[in-house]
Amino acid sequence: MIYLLSFVLILIGLYGVLTRHNIIKIVISLLVMEYGIHLFLVVQGYRTGGVPPIVDSGIEKELWLQQTVDPLPQALVLTSIVIGLGVLALMVALSIRLHQRCGTFDIRKIKKLRG
C-alpha cells in the first residue's frame, strides 16, 4: 500500500512534467517526482517498530541488530537530497536566464531556441 502510494507520487510528478507549459511548474513537478523516489527507497529499508541506525550503548547488541532499520537506503537518499538541491539551483538559474532573454516562462512562446 505504501509502496503504491509513493509510486503514485512519482507518477503525479511525471504527469506534471508531461503536461505543463510553465518552466517553474515543470521544475516543481520534477521536485515532486524526486520526493516520491526518495520515499520509495527509504520505505524499503523500514522495519515495523524499528529504531534509527545509531548505536545505543544502553542496549544489547543482538537485540539492537534485530530492531534497527536498514542504513544503506538512508545513506544513499541523503546524498540524493543534497544533489537534488544543487540540480534545483541549476534549473532555477537556467529558467531565470531564459526569462531574462525571452520575457516569459511559457515554453510555447520561447521560439528563440529554434536557432
Add this chain to the structure above:
Amino acid sequence: MNDPRERTGMSMIVKTACGWLKGFILLYGIHVILYGHLTPGGGFAGGVIAAAAFVLIMLAEGEQSALQSFSRKAASTWDCLGVLIFLLVAVLGLFVVGTFFVNFLTTPESARLTLFSGGIIPPSNIGIGLKVCASVYLVLLVLTTQRPGSSPSTPEDAS
C-alpha cells in the same frame, strides 16, 4: 535613520528577530557538523543549516549586510577549501596505509561514543560541511543579485 543599513531589507521587527536568531542557527549548524558521527546529522545537514543562517541575514537585512559578514570571495575560498580538506583526508589514507579513503585512524575501545572518535569521519564531515555551506550561500547570492525582474543592464560587481 541616516544609517544606510536601516533602509535596506525588511522591517525593524524582522531585523531584530534575525539578529537574535542568526547566531543560534549558525551554532546549531556547527554542532550538527561536529557531532555528525554520534547523533543524527552530519556534513550535509549541518552545512545547509549553517547556510540558512547567512540566507536569513541576506533576506532580512539586505545583500550588502550579508556580503559584509560573508563576502563572495570568502565563499569561493571556503568552498574550495572544503573539497580540499575532504580530498586531503582521502589522499592521506593512500600515503599512510596504501588505500584511497581508508580509515587510518583507529579508535581505541575507551574513546568510543565520544567527540574525538571515528577516525577520518569528523574531518571529512567538517570538509563537506564547509563545502555545502559555501556552495548554497554562493548560489543564493548569485540568484539574489540576478533576479528575473531586474533590468538586464544593471551593473553588478564583476569580481
Add this chain to the structure above:
Amino acid sequence: MTEIIIIVLILLMIVGALVAIETPNLLHSVISVGAVGFLLSIVFLFLSAPDLAITQIAVEVVALVLLLRATIRCERDDPSPGHWLSAGRLAAMVMVIMLVIFSARMFAEFPEFGRPVIDRFADAPSNTYLRDGLEETGAANIVTAVLLDFRAYDTLGEATVLFCAVIGAISVLRPKAKKRLHEVDAEVEL
C-alpha cells in the same frame, strides 16, 4: 499504527502535489510543494530516519527560498493550458495508466511493508555495516559511517556533482555573459 499515520501523511502529500501541479498561480504552487517537502520530512521521522528528516527540512527551506526568488518578481499566473481534455493531456494520462498496469506485477512481488531486504538476505552489505560499523569506524551513527567510510567514493562523487551544479548556476547567471548575449543578438539582427 505507524503504518496508518504514514499512509495518512502520504495521502496529504499526494493532495499537496496535485494542488501544486494544477493550480494556476505560481506562488500557490511553490507554497504547496513546500508543504509536500515538510510532510516528507515528518514521514522520514516516522520511518526512523532522523538524518534524512533533518536534511530534508533544511534543504526544503533553501529550496523554497530559491523557488520564491524565481517567481516573486515575474508574472505569477500560468494561463490555463487549453481544454482539460486536450490531446497532450490525454496522451500523458494514457502513458501514466500504462505504467501503472505494467508495474502491477512488480508490486505483487514486493514484500509486505515493514520487512526490510536485510531480513531475507543474511549476507546483505547492510548487515555487515550494522554489525561491524562501530568497531571498524568508531562512529555511532551508522548512516554517517556508511557515507564517509564504507562508501566514501559515493560522497566524493556527490561533492563533485554539487561543485559542478554550483559552477554551472554561477556561470549561467554571471553578469558578463549578458553583454556577450546582447552582442550575439545584435549580430543575429544584423
